[in-house]
Amino acid sequence: MLDPVIKVENLTKRFKDVDAVRDVSFSVNQGVTTALLGGNGAGKTTTIGMLLGLIIPTSGTITILGEDMLRHRHRVLPRLNFSSPYVDFPSRLKVRENLMVFAQLYGVRDAGSRIRELAADLDLGDLLDKKTGSLSSGQKTRVSLAKALLNQPEVLLLDEPTASLDPDTADWIRTYLERYQRATGASILLASHNMAEVERLCRDVLMMKDGRIVDRGTPAELLSRYGRANLEDVFLDIARSRRAEAAQ
Amino acid sequence: MMDIVQNTGSLRRIGAILLRHYYLMRGSPTRIFDLMYWPLLQMIVWGFITVFFVRHSSWLVQASGVLIGAVLLWDVLVRSQFGMTLSLLEEMWSRNLANLFVSPLRPVEFAMALMVLAMLRSLLGVVPAALLAIPLFAYSIFDLGLPLVAFWAVLLMFGWGVGLVIAAALTRFGLAAESYAWASIFILAPISGVYYPVDVLPGWLRVIAWAMPSTYVFEGMRAVMIDHVFRWNLIGPALVLNAVYIALGIVLFLAAFRSALERGQLLHAGE
Numbered sequence: 001m002l003d004p005v006i007k008v009e010n011l012t013k014r015f016k017d018v019d020a021v022r023d024v025s026f027s028v029n030q031g032v033t034t035a036l037l038g039g040n041g042a043g044k045t046t047t048i049g050m051l052l053g054l055i056i057p058t059s060g061t062i063t064i065l066g067e068d069m070l071r072h073r074h075r076v077l078p079r080l081n082f083s084s085p086y087v088d089f090p091s092r093l094k095v096r097e098n099l100m101v102f103a104q105l106y107g108v109r110d111a112g113s114r115i116r117e118l119a120a121d122l123d124l125g126d127l128l129d130k131k132t133g134s135l136s137s138g139q140k141t142r143v144s145l146a147k148a149l150l151n152q153p154e155v156l157l158l159d160e161p162t163a164s165l166d167p168d169t170a171d172w173i174r175t176y177l178e179r180y181q182r183a184t185g186a187s188i189l190l191a192s193h194n195m196a197e198v199e200r201l202c203r204d205v206l207m208m209k210d211g212r213i214v215d216r217g218t219p220a221e222l223l224s225r226y227g228r229a230n231l232e233d234v235f236l237d238i239a240r241s242r243r244a245e246a247a248q
Numbered sequence: 249m250m251d252i253v254q255n256t257g258s259l260r261r262i263g264a265i266l267l268r269h270y271y272l273m274r275g276s277p278t279r280i281f282d283l284m285y286w287p288l289l290q291m292i293v294w295g296f297i298t299v300f301f302v303r304h305s306s307w308l309v310q311a312s313g314v315l316i317g318a319v320l321l322w323d324v325l326v327r328s329q330f331g332m333t334l335s336l337l338e339e340m341w342s343r344n345l346a347n348l349f350v351s352p353l354r355p356v357e358f359a360m361a362l363m364v365l366a367m368l369r370s371l372l373g374v375v376p377a378a379l380l381a382i383p384l385f386a387y388s389i390f391d392l393g394l395p396l397v398a399f400w401a402v403l404l405m406f407g408w409g410v411g412l413v414i415a416a417a418l419t420r421f422g423l424a425a426e427s428y429a430w431a432s433i434f435i436l437a438p439i440s441g442v443y444y445p446v447d448v449l450p451g452w453l454r455v456i457a458w459a460m461p462s463t464y465v466f467e468g469m470r471a472v473m474i475d476h477v478f479r480w481n482l483i484g485p486a487l488v489l490n491a492v493y494i495a496l497g498i499v500l501f502l503a504a505f506r507s508a509l510e511r512g513q514l515l516h517a518g519e
Binding site: 013015020045046049052053054055056074077078079080081082084086087088089090091092093094097100101102104105106107108109114131147151152 | 251252253254261263264268272275276338342344347348351352354506509511512514515
């Protein structure tokens with residue numbers, strides 16, 4: 001059996017008196033999309049921040065692509081990327097300029113061609129020469145995704161990848177992500193509030209609450225366990241602390 | 249899958265940060281104007297003060313350009329420090345730090361890019377004012393010759409040192425420390441002997457003054473302009489002090505960066 005691409009063991013993060021993440025362990029296998037689900041303050045963003053190396057854990061280990069992230073994150077960073085609607089780009093730079101800067105940071109060969117290719121894939125062609133600050137939030141989300149794909153990452157961390165997108169564009173992005181994963185074998189960990197998105201894209205689901213993983217499984221397993229017709233109801237059960245047995 | 253990416257060296261990543269600021273300047277002429285505005289204004293004000301004092305001060309008659317030279321060199325220090333901290337602030341204002349630091353960019357490379365930007369900003373800011381002083385006040389700072397290079401280098405490096413300390417404060421405390429980025433450097437003006445010999449300071453303040461590399465530059469500039477002597481012995485201690493301040497700045501910046509990682513501040517920097 002292949003080693004997992006992401007392996008997290010006993011991960012804990014304490015900010016002063018607050019336990020943001022408590023003793024979390026999980027793994028993500030190659031070519032699999034895994035969802036991190038939970039309400040506000042559940043610990044999703046802190047977990048993703050620790051995986052990216054933007055937050056130092058209080059304890060625990062993170063191994064990505066066989067490397068210890070706490071010791072050798074710079075060996076891994078060229079091979080992963082992330083996108084979040086809560087992180088911006090310099091607004092006065094044109095979209096093409098922002099993508100070019102990140103292409104240089106990641107050492108992308110023939111950056112101009114790669115940017116044109118992604119612009120065509122993500123329908124950004126008309127936006128390349130616009131100032132990033134002038135874009136709608138949906139357009140910015142697509143630019144952020146283009147940045148996240150510049151280095152064709154083996155591991156992609158996505159925080160609400162379809163936030164602010166209209167249903168048609170969101171569906172189009174999901175289709176693109178599925179296609180990207182099939183073509184590259186990339187592993188994706190996504191945090192989302194969109195249950196339909198999770199059901200469609202994710203093979204594994206990690207349910208977080210109060211900094212802990214309170215349940216996990218495939219979407220089908222969770223639906224069956226909670227006796228619900230959709231993940232949104234499962235999410236509500238967990239958020240409101242209704243146990244599977246009680247729900248049944 | 250990884251064929252699309254080549255092994256990137258530090259120079260390429262530093263170049264990427266420079267490219268980002270080149271794009272910013274290219275697309276925002278007001279920023280270039282901002283760079284030049286204060287040095288130009290300061291030079292003009294002190295130029296006219298010089299014109300006035302030359303008629304009333306025997307000391308100034310010895311070297312009529314000493315005040316204009318001082319204000320131009322002072323601006324090298326100010327622009328160097330601003331160059332470092334403004335470049336960091338640009339990333340914080342645009343909430344771009346998380347994107348930068350999940351890329352292969354290392355904190356030390358980012359700091360080195362800030363240093364190069366400080367050098368470019370000091371050149372862009374001060375050279376136009378220095379050139380304009382020639383037709384306006386018949387004073388050319390370039391007449392200082394080789395010593396000018398030494399003075400410029402010392403002040404540029406001191407700007408790096410101060411800039412790194414302020415960058416550490418910004419990284420640690422976020423935009424709450426922004427006002428220090430603009431105000432801190434000016435505390436050095438009265439104790440560096442910019443416009444007057446350091447001898448006029450009280451004894452206890454002189455001790456502090458000689459701990460500032462800038463003091464050696466302004467004393468050295470007056471020696472060149474008034475006594476026509478370049479005192480190399482002032483440059484050595486200034487360079488040693490600079491090495492100490494830069495080393496201290498790097499240590500503080502890296503410690504602040506680690507603290508920001510522990511506190512999870514980079515994900516939300518700028519908010």
